[in-house]
Amino acid sequence: MSPLKEALAGVAWLSGAGNTLIQGTVTLWLPRCGHQWLRHFFCEVPSMIKLACVDTRANVVQLFVASLVLLLLPLALILTSYGHIAQAVIKIKSAQAWHKALGTCGSHLIVVSLFYGTITAVYIHPNSSYAHTHGKFISLFYTVVTPTLNPLIYTLKNKDVKRALGRLFHRDLGI
Template identity: 70%
Template structure:
């Protein structure tokens, strides 16, 4: 027997932190500060990578691409949350078109970042395990092609997964247990057996989350074996500093993303719908530029040179 659903409403209600009104004003200012720090930190990395000739290498090309992704990713949800007063004011609605745009943007950027972080691990593997062949392997046309592949994978996953999610019959249900439109929260609105959709989401998670993590761990396993043979303390320190920053970013991003996307619908609770997306869309993306600049000797040196030039001019 078929159920006729009424999905005529043109907007969704983003519940977010509506059950915790005492947090809304504080969260508004905290998130605004974090967002400004994210924008500033990532713009600095992009600017330094473009202007300093010493950073014109595959590693910093991927790092600036990651910063661009983080800029776009956080901007796809945080301004809407702040400017439309989703935390501060009573109106917590978003039009269906705006929700679809937000879902497509955040999903494509997040998927692209999963692949890009894996490519960065491959770049570190070549630099650490095949240093003599690094220039011939990571030549400009090849590493730029890898960057393009990351975008294609992200967009391809979004066209499939996002379109399927948006076409689920909601039967008039429009209360989203989140402060943004993303796949798990939107699947949670469906009012029929969504086992097939959960399987599809789980397969996509395997391909874009768990498989990249496995490849990254394998890459660093080879790097550890190569580093053991190095007797120079400076080489050890440089390798561990570069790889440590990347591993820390990987742990933050994949850890929170996996916690959200692996769980089935019935475990997608209200508290998880609030705080986990808030952490990886705001906090994690603020920490990324700090991790890469504070732990990267070349980046700190380039920043000092740029500041010195600005002062002299």
């Protein structure tokens, strides 16, 4: 692995672990009043902050800033790189090249859209009515559904997998 790739991987790991330790620790130190139910599948920071019986504005701001840096910055970099890819593909006149570019980038764009679309709803707007009422299902989507669909989305580009699925469905349908 090249030194640049190692550095990028290290930054990703350290920023994720550091944010988890800081946010988790600060949130768990918040006092809770009485016996409250956490109406969520996971003990995520936004849902845990709502259980506190003190002023949590500083925690919400800290979470928002961390979300901007750790969610929107990578998303902006991904979208910028896809913007450059789109500019290069637009210059290509071949329909076959367009199809190949879409096949190469399409699966990644689907996964990025599923992941960032749902996680942004929870962490960027944690107090919105939509995130509050649908938050546990949105969280379930980006923590369980997206990683589960990930291998399926990426393997559907493989011709052997497509043929095997075609044979499987044709056999089940009695065709």
